[in-house]
Amino acid sequence: VTGPFPRSLTRNPRLDQWIFFGDDRSVTVMTGKVEIGQGILTALVQMAADELQVSPSRIRIKSGDTGDTPDEMFTAGSQSVEVSGHALRIACADVRESCLQQAATLSECPPALIRITDGSFAGPGVPAGLDYWTCGKAIDWRRHVRADATLRQPGSFHSIGTSLPRLDLPAKLTGAAFIHDLTFDSMVHARVIRKPRPVSRLDTGCLEGLRRQLPLSIELLVMGDFVALCADTEKAVVAAAEKASTAIRWRDPLSRAEQDFDTERLKELDTIDRSTEAAGRAHQRNAVSDVAATYRRPYLAHGSIAPSCAIAHWDGATLSVWSHTQGVFPLRGALAQFLQIELRAIVVHHCQGAGCYGHNGADDVAGDAALIAKCRPGRHIRVQWSRQDELSASPYGAASVVEIRAGVDADGKPTSWDIEIWSPTHNQRPGSRGAPGLLAGEALPEPMSAMPPGDVPDELGGGGSRNSFAIYDLPPQRLTHHLVTGVPLRTSALRGLGAQANVFAIETFIDELAERAGTDPIAYRLHLLSDCRARNVIETVMQMSSWAQRPRGGDGVGYGVAFSRYKNRAAYVAIVATVEVDEDVRVKSIWCAADAGLVVNPDGAINQIEGGIIQALSWTLKEEVRLNSEGQLPATWDDYPILRFSEVPEVNVHLVSTNDVVTLGVGEVAVGPATAALGNAISNALGQRFRELPLSRERIAAALLTNAS
Amino acid sequence: MNEQILANVMECSVNGRIAPLSGDRSGLLLDFLRNTLHLKGSRFGCGHERCCACMVLIDGQPSYSCTRSLESVVNCRIETIESLGLEHSLVRAFLDEQAGQCGYCLSGILMSAKGLLDRDPSPGRAQIIEALEPHLCRCGAHARIVRAVQRAAKLDGAA
Numbered sequence: 001v002t003g004p005f006p007r008s009l010t011r012n013p014r015l016d017q018w019i020f021f022g023d024d025r026s027v028t029v030m031t032g033k034v035e036i037g038q039g040i041l042t043a044l045v046q047m048a049a050d051e052l053q054v055s056p057s058r059i060r061i062k063s064g065d066t067g068d069t070p071d072e073m074f075t076a077g078s079q080s081v082e083v084s085g086h087a088l089r090i091a092c093a094d095v096r097e098s099c100l101q102q103a104a105t106l107s108e109c110p111p112a113l114i115r116i117t118d119g120s121f122a123g124p125g126v127p128a129g130l131d132y133w134t135c136g137k138a139i140d141w142r143r144h145v146r147a148d149a150t151l152r153q154p155g156s157f158h159s160i161g162t163s164l165p166r167l168d169l170p171a172k173l174t175g176a177a178f179i180h181d182l183t184f185d186s187m188v189h190a191r192v193i194r195k196p197r198p199v200s201r202l203d204t205g206c207l208e209g210l211r212r213q214l215p216l217s218i219e220l221l222v223m224g225d226f227v228a229l230c231a232d233t234e235k236a237v238v239a240a241a242e243k244a245s246t247a248i249r250w251r252d253p254l255s256r257a258e259q260d261f262d263t264e265r266l267k268e269l270d271t272i273d274r275s276t277e278a279a280g281r282a283h284q285r286n287a288v289s290d291v292a293a294t295y296r297r298p299y300l301a302h303g304s305i306a307p308s309c310a311i312a313h314w315d316g317a318t319l320s321v322w323s324h325t326q327g328v329f330p331l332r333g334a335l336a337q338f339l340q341i342e343l344r345a346i347v348v349h350h351c352q353g354a355g356c357y358g359h360n361g362a363d364d365v366a367g368d369a370a371l372i373a374k375c376r377p378g379r380h381i382r383v384q385w386s387r388q389d390e391l392s393a394s395p396y397g398a399a400s401v402v403e404i405r406a407g408v409d410a411d412g413k414p415t416s417w418d419i420e421i422w423s424p425t426h427n428q429r430p431g432s433r434g435a436p437g438l439l440a441g442e443a444l445p446e447p448m449s450a451m452p453p454g455d456v457p458d459e460l461g462g463g464g465s466r467n468s469f470a471i472y473d474l475p476p477q478r479l480t481h482h483l484v485t486g487v488p489l490r491t492s493a494l495r496g497l498g499a500q501a502n503v504f505a506i507e508t509f510i511d512e513l514a515e516r517a518g519t520d521p522i523a524y525r526l527h528l529l530s531d532c533r534a535r536n537v538i539e540t541v542m543q544m545s546s547w548a549q550r551p552r553g554g555d556g557v558g559y560g561v562a563f564s565r566y567k568n569r570a571a572y573v574a575i576v577a578t579v580e581v582d583e584d585v586r587v588k589s590i591w592c593a594a595d596a597g598l599v600v601n602p603d604g605a606i607n608q609i610e611g612g613i614i615q616a617l618s619w620t621l622k623e624e625v626r627l628n629s630e631g632q633l634p635a636t637w638d639d640y641p642i643l644r645f646s647e648v649p650e651v652n653v654h655l656v657s658t659n660d661v662v663t664l665g666v667g668e669v670a671v672g673p674a675t676a677a678l679g680n681a682i683s684n685a686l687g688q689r690f691r692e693l694p695l696s697r698e699r700i701a702a703a704l705l706t707n708a709s
Numbered sequence: 710m711n712e713q714i715l716a717n718v719m720e721c722s723v724n725g726r727i728a729p730l731s732g733d734r735s736g737l738l739l740d741f742l743r744n745t746l747h748l749k750g751s752r753f754g755c756g757h758e759r760c761c762a763c764m765v766l767i768d769g770q771p772s773y774s775c776t777r778s779l780e781s782v783v784n785c786r787i788e789t790i791e792s793l794g795l796e797h798s799l800v801r802a803f804l805d806e807q808a809g810q811c812g813y814c815l816s817g818i819l820m821s822a823k824g825l826l827d828r829d830p831s832p833g834r835a836q837i838i839e840a841l842e843p844h845l846c847r848c849g850a851h852a853r854i855v856r857a858v859q860r861a862a863k864l865d866g867a868a
Contacts, residue, residue, distance in 0.1 A: 163807075165807060172809065174790065178749075305811070305847045386756070387756055610849060612849065615848070642845060642847065643849075645842050
């Protein structure tokens with residue numbers, strides 16, 4: 001086995017938690033990871049197919065079900081192929097070796113001489129009919145997966161490294177495919193009227209009037225500040241929810257202030273501080289000058305294209321929940337705590353939702369449905385959020401302020417390096433820090449305890465501090481991380497967490513240092529990089545973009561480059577962006593070179609990287625959570641515009657070949673470098689630095705005006 | 710009495726089949742498609758014509774089904790994603806290009822693309838982008854989606 005024994009196998013040690021053979025010559029593999037639009041199930045099938053030497057079409061995959069799949073926590077952090085795939089391969093290798101051993105015992109042919117063709121065994125003296133399905137019967141499926149199973153090597157792969165088409169796509173192009181499409185007999189449709197802020201209290205005086213307005217067929221459920229409406233049809237409950245949202249009054253109504261959303265506010269709030277240092281080479285030369293700059297990222301909305309949805313059913317003994325959560329097991333734990341039901345009385349089934357880029361409303365809406373189901377035993381309760389709920393009640397991506405200070409020597413090289421970050425938490429997922437963290441919990445008569453402050457620990461990649469240490473050859477880097485508490489929004493994981501702001505800051509700062517030194521930005525980076533894989537992606541993107549032939553910049557056309565290795569341990573990504581700027585920023589082309597180690601499905605990996613780049617362009621050019629004209633959080637897409645078809649550039653992604661046998665995740669790797677490359681390109685086009693996201697038309701115009709005056 | 714008789718004959722056609730509208734006159738087309746006809750491929754995204762997840766063809770025109778009243782589609786010809794199927798050139802092209810990530814926006818996009826290709830069998834890139842401009846995709850599959858529509862036009866042209 002290459003690398004450490006995966007923690008998924010430590011948590012779920014038995015063979016039968018990972019794989020079994022069906023009577024119809026099928027193989028079923030199980031994973032705790034779930035499909036969230038990233039193609040994970042297809043990649044896992046490919047990995048199992050090659051380890052077992054069967055055709056991918058023979059493999060069925062079960063995912064994300066607390067009843068019968070392994071517990072692999074959250075599908076997050078670009079780790080599914082790396083962690084779940086690795087665990088699955090080891091389990092499959094163990095099964096392959098055990099079945100071959102059994103075949104050898106039956107035939108006296110040594111295992112090494114037995115060939116496997118689509119699951120059937122052949123070799124000297126091996127009788128016909130020996131295969132996984134016959135030999136598998138002799139395996140003790142309840143034993144633990146062996147740590148010493150031998151994985152098959154890259155040269156022997158048939159499916160890994162090929163672009164097997166996504167298994168889930170045909171259903172999505174022809175009809176029902178999502179949790180929203182799931183129905184049960186005599187299902188109850190429910191809607192929840194959300195309180196505008198955690199501190200808001202229901203003015204119960206309004207309820208009598210509301211009841212009079214609602215048809216008798218509508219049931220109004222009120223528990224503390226939790227207000228739900230139930231009906232037999234969706235049409236009826238939507239109409240009732242519309243009435244209720246205007247009729248219901250809250251004490252302490254909206255009193256958010258526009259300045260609450262200014263990133264500058266982060267420095268005025270309470271913080272939990274820590275300092276740490278990354279080793280580096282002490283610089284031999286003296287600093288001749290000090291450079292400092294401050295970079296900002298606003299709060300971002302998750303912006304799922306579908307409203308969150310869940311179905312729950314309580315029969316008096318068991319709670320069944322259907323959810324598009326990223327973690328069926330953590331959600332089960334949170335529901336147990338929230339509803340005070342035993343863990344073993346809850347089953348959570350994953351069902352696909354729209355694209356998920358972090359902690360969205362999936363768990364919260366499951367909490368809503370479960371709470372209502374508990375009050376209405378025997379019926380399936382379906383809750384679907386409104387567009388306004390989706391944009392205003394889902395957790396937001398955290399804002400950040402990042403300051404970098406460096407001393408530079410006579411050649412413009414850093415002699416010292418300090419990075420200081422102010423950012424609220426990037427993780428309030430259900431179950432974090434012992435709290436259920438479900439939105440309905442704060443509305444109950446006896447509200448659930450609030451989640452204690454904290455962020456993703458550095459050993460798990462960090463939250464606000466993710467990618468805060470550059471992997472350039474720098475002097476020791478000092479990090480001061482201020483975890484900001486008491487912000488006016490619920491913040492949690494959004495694609496890349498702190499990496500977008502930190503890579504934007506570091507890669508813009510490096511560009512600024514190159515400019516001060518009068519050095520080409522790519523040459524400057526290469527001077528500071530001894531990591532061969534890092535150099536390789538930068539040199540590759542340089543060729544892809546014909547970097548050496550680019551225009552000089554400064555006259556409205558600009559080129560920018562940026563690089564990072566996500567979490568300093570996942571894939572390496574280098575990006576070049578080119579823009580035209582006049583009244584608007586038009587992104588013309590993006591080139592990206594990535595080293596993701598052993599790539600299971602090249603087209604799938606490229607699709608993920610392309611998506612990460614385009615989403616980052618949307619964040620960078622357009623997105624910022626602000627109050628709308630009615631003083632509310634974003635309620636419609638008009639309040640929170642995202643990138644449109646006409647604004648999407650050509651995107652060219654190239655995966656550099658590598659001999660590495662370890663797979664590095666790709667889902668989140670592009671957002672930091674895409675942001676910084678775009679920023680550097682805009683600065684190159686206009687001859688002026690922009691350090692505050694989003695790089696919107698308004699902000700660029702304001703910066704140009706300030707500079708001119 | 711007359712009104713009731715009139716109500717009973719109200720109908721539209723959905724994917725080539727007659728669908729009586731009698732019980733649902735006050736409703737919205739998307740709810741009718743999803744909850745009465747159980748055609749789940751047309752999707753709810755925003756409910757106010759801002760994302761196009763609910764796009765269907767009404768008499769060949771790409772139309773929002775989330776705000777469209779049933780009264781306004783009497784005697785109209787409605788087409789949804791369920792009318793295409795895996796052999797349709799657009800579906801094949803989207804599979805060939807692997808044009809999608811989560812897929813939630815795709816059924817609306819395919820219906821707008823069908824509306825475009827029915828009008829103009831060989832649109833340029835600019836026409837495709839114009840037709841898809843009101844559609845939102847959060848996963849960033851845009852570039853592949855445009856390529857898939859171009860490929861579908863070629864498939865149709867070759868057929």
